[in-house]
Amino acid sequence: MDKRQKVSEHLQGPDAFGALQQKMVTLERGKMVKSRYWQGILFLALVLGLAFLFPAVSYAQTPIDQQSQQCVACHQSSGIDFSLPSGEKVKAFLDVKNFRNSLHSQLACQSCHQDKKAFPHEKFQAQNLREYRAAASQACQTCHNDGNNSWTSSVHGLARQKGNVQAAVCADCHDAHATAPPSVSRMATSNCRTCHEKVTDSYQDSVHGKAALQGNKKAATCASCHSEDAKVHTMVPTADLVSLTQKSNIPLLCARCHTKAQESYKSTLHGRAWRLGKHDEFPTCIDCHGSYGVQTAHGAESALKPEKLGETCARCHTGADANFASGWMGHEEPSPKHFQIVWVTEKMFFYLTTITLAGGLLIVELDLLRWWTDKRKGNRKQ
Numbered sequence: 001m002d003k004r005q006k007v008s009e010h011l012q013g014p015d016a017f018g019a020l021q022q023k024m025v026t027l028e029r030g031k032m033v034k035s036r037y038w039q040g041i042l043f044l045a046l047v048l049g050l051a052f053l054f055p056a057v058s059y060a061q062t063p064i065d066q067q068s069q070q071c072v073a074c075h076q077s078s079g080i081d082f083s084l085p086s087g088e089k090v091k092a093f094l095d096v097k098n099f100r101n102s103l104h105s106q107l108a109c110q111s112c113h114q115d116k117k118a119f120p121h122e123k124f125q126a127q128n129l130r131e132y133r134a135a136a137s138q139a140c141q142t143c144h145n146d147g148n149n150s151w152t153s154s155v156h157g158l159a160r161q162k163g164n165v166q167a168a169v170c171a172d173c174h175d176a177h178a179t180a181p182p183s184v185s186r187m188a189t190s191n192c193r194t195c196h197e198k199v200t201d202s203y204q205d206s207v208h209g210k211a212a213l214q215g216n217k218k219a220a221t222c223a224s225c226h227s228e229d230a231k232v233h234t235m236v237p238t239a240d241l242v243s244l245t246q247k248s249n250i251p252l253l254c255a256r257c258h259t260k261a262q263e264s265y266k267s268t269l270h271g272r273a274w275r276l277g278k279h280d281e282f283p284t285c286i287d288c289h290g291s292y293g294v295q296t297a298h299g300a301e302s303a304l305k306p307e308k309l310g311e312t313c314a315r316c317h318t319g320a321d322a323n324f325a326s327g328w329m330g331h332e333e334p335s336p337k338h339f340q341i342v343w344v345t346e347k348m349f350f351y352l353t354t355i356t357l358a359g360g361l362l363i364v365e366l367d368l369l370r371w372w373t374d375k376r377k378g379n380r381k382q
Contacts, residue, residue: 068109071116072096086128098178112139112176130165137170144170150233155226158237168195173232192222202293205301218257225253248279250286261285264331288312297330304330 074080075094082090099105110117126132141148151157151170159167173191193200203209203222211219225245226235238245244253251274255262265271265285273282288304289295295302303312306322313320313328334343 070119071109082124084124084126084128084132088129090124090129090132094177101180102177103179103181104176111142112136114139133171134165134169136176140170140174140176147233150231154233155235155237166195199292206290206293207296207299208294220257224256247284247286248274250284254285261331264333267333268329268331283316287315 072094075092076096078093080092082092084090104112115122124132126135148170152161156168160169168191172194200222204213208220212221221230223230223232223235226238226243228234228236228242228244236243240246241248243249251262251265251271266275270282270284274284286294289297290303293301297304299305302308306325309325309328310320310322313325317324329339329342332338334340334346336343
């Protein structure tokens with residue numbers, strides 16, 4: 001019996017139709033698997049293609065105008081510097097990729113560099129780098145008038161008006177060719193450090209600095225404390241009475257984040273003195289916790305650790321030691337679990353005082369009642 005005959009007999013059997021149907025299902029499944037396989041390959045290729053395509057599209061959306069292209073032709077070459085009379089150098093290299101992704105990408109070069117409309121360029125009028133940056137920052141006023149006005153009344157602007165040429169100007173903090181929405185945490189670790197190295201390093205090691213560098217947007221930064229609205233342009237000098245960092249305002253400043261701690265501080269001896277206006281005589285938050293380098297209360301570097309607490313208290317209480325510091329209750333109110341003896345003593349004196357006053361009032365009232373009763377009896381006899 002040949003193969004064709006066997007197949008013919010098989011197909012004519014009782015299970016012929018079921019076998020044929022199952023065979024067709026198997027074939028269809030195989031086709032679907034192959035189809036999905038090739039669909040997956042095509043999808044992956046599409047994703048990879050878009051990943052390479054989008055940067056090109058991004059640049060195409062921010063074309064450099066024709067006049068500025070002449071500038072870019074020279075300034076996109078690395079190593080271009082201009083020397084100032086002081087010997088300092090001005091870097092003239094333009095990173096085209098950063099510029100196209102910046103907020104200024106739509107501006108023409110001459111919008112800011114109005115003195116560089118011809119080539120060869122005119123020589124710099126500035127004698128040194130500070131003068132150059134101050135002159136370059138003048139161009140910012142054309143578009144950022146509000147920002148310039150707030151900077152003028154800030155700690156940096158006021159210092160500049162008083163003749164401090166080292167005070168920060170626009171070009172010290174903002175890179176005009178790579179301008180992005182400001183990141184306060186980044187500025188605290190880079191821009192502020194340029195002038196305020198010591199305090200910025202201290203801040204970076206603090207509980208606030210570590211949280212900010214880890215991406216916590218709620219962590220306190222330089223602007224959070226030195227500005228009413230947490231903006232760099234509105235920072236005010238610490239000596240100013242309206243400054244949040246002025247000692248008399250420190251508890252109010254810290255309460256913006258640490259409300260519960262401030263409420264408990266106000267109930268302590270130190271806090272009550274602060275509420276009465278004794279700002280210079282009694283400690284506030286920064287006297288115990290520190291300012292720029294503040295640590296967690298029980299951290300390794302904290303000045304409030306039991307072994308360091310005596311030294312901290314001795315700053316105000318001459319001769320204070322660990323024994324003296326052991327009686328300090330901190331911000332917490334006494335309770336059955338925290339300073340139990342103090343809590344019991346406090347309750348005992350409260351009830352004793354209440355009973356004593358109540359008893360005294362009762363005796364006085366009884367004496368007045370007796371006097372009134374006797375007076376009525378005397379009137380009746382008469």
